Amino acid sequence: MVVGESYSIWAARVDAFANAPIPNSKFRFPNSQFLIPAMHPRLLVTPLFTLHTFGALLAAAYLAALWWLMRGARRERLNADTLASLGMWAIAGAIIGAKALLTIRSLPQGASEVWSLSLLTSAGDFYGGFLGGVLASALFFRLHPELAFWQAADLCAPAIALGQAIGRIGCLMAGDDYGRPTQVRWAVTFTDPDAARLGGAPLGVPLHPVQLYESIVCLALFAFLVWLARRKRFEGEIILAYTLLYAAARFVLEFFRGDDDRGFVFGGLLSTSQFIGLILFVISLVLLRVRLRSRVVASR
Template identity: 30%
Template sequence: MLLAFQFQSPSPILFELGPIVIRWYGFLIASAVLIGVTLSQWLAKYRHVNPDLIGDLVIWLVIAAIPCARLYYVIFEWQEYAQRPGDIIAIWKGGIAIHGAILGGTLATIIFARIHKTSVWQLADLVVPSVALGQTIGRWGNFFNSEAFGSPTNLPWKLYIPISNRPVTYLNYEYFHPTFLYESIWNFLVFGLLLVLFFAGLRSAKKIKVGTLALVYLVAYSFGRFWIEGLRTDSLMLGPLRIAQVISLIMMGLGVWGLIWVYRLKHSLPDVISRSSSVDLDEF
């Protein structure tokens, strides 16, 4: 069958030489950051934004997003980490949450935009395509760690999980939904959509509003994450609720309302600077 394929992680370790150990998870995150910086700086030129500003912003984003992503995950898995507190900082073993990264990155972007007196929405538009592409790459770290998989499946496409990584309730099952792959593909489609909108907005006689790409990202990414999360066996929970699904619904709602606010009601998005203080708030 054309669509029949089986995944199995070869190892979480990419390279090992004596005490030096390079893990796939860390390598992929680092690669995603470097590729994202290059992409966002390239896009910045089309919107007449100094690429160096994006380079400075990325430092803020890394400092804020990665620790917040880890803290978010640890908080909801505290019962596990309370028993082995030494693993709290062991980010190379996996265990970061994209919603924590988004929250941390958003706060860092707002502070950065205020300091540099530029539009936070302009910066967000230039960053979100890189975020989507970074998520596309980063999800493969879950594959190499044999984590973030879905429920058992007999579909032609499936992921083999070693018994040591299986939930207790599924010890007798070998194959699971490759939810890392589902989300990686979805994120790549979101990335493609954002690039199409970006360049279509440059060529179109009717320019798109600043902030549109950020709002579309909230809606598109969250829509896919909501249904993919429903397949996973390791969701972060708050009582009976899957936290990622709750946050996804909130993000979708904010994104839809923002698009209605801008295009239907013809209002400007709230920003850290006034419209009269910068051309960043014009259409592009």
């Protein structure tokens, strides 16, 4: 199979659906696409430094996630300082893991270019960051055996989704993780050279705003996890629900991605993120069943 062939087929079907007239309705999207103007990749430019929008929103995403985590810690009457330290360990692991997986994917082009990119303009691969955060958190739990793993992980899940919702807006502003070319009425067209230089987005081409799609999905996932947390049946339900649902959503969203250099497996059948997502989906589903069954047995 040609790399990206399945993606093109799915994208074409979505485009046809989106451009189809709505029966018995006067509602229409505007014919022109949204433009991402020159001001968005750079939030502030001074003679001394440039503040990139992506970097500012990435920092906001981390701060929002930490705020929600500490809020949950106080609600659960856990040590907020310990949870804050856990969050910082997870963030550090996520930063290293994101760059590490991006480096592995980019070996044919040269790893030095990946690490030369500032965190202010590129964060790396999300699943690499997720796995790096998990490994760093595992080490933290080993150093703090008094902290209940599943309880703390449940508190982290909505925080991660909230951070993703904010961070993906930064990707949109930078032209990073851009979508496939499309003619849907809500397409975005990048015009700033920085979007091409830093994010790789093609200029002047209408694209699926896949970053916005994922931001909306993660915001909805955050709301669902908050709702589910109030009805939690067993420890671990929230974090496993997050990994299960996000993996499924990300699998679909990958069909709309246009950055074909992000890595593929099985001859282009699946992207790297889809492959990792499938593994996480299966693991999460199995653990959900095991922990639910353990709860039922314990209640007898």
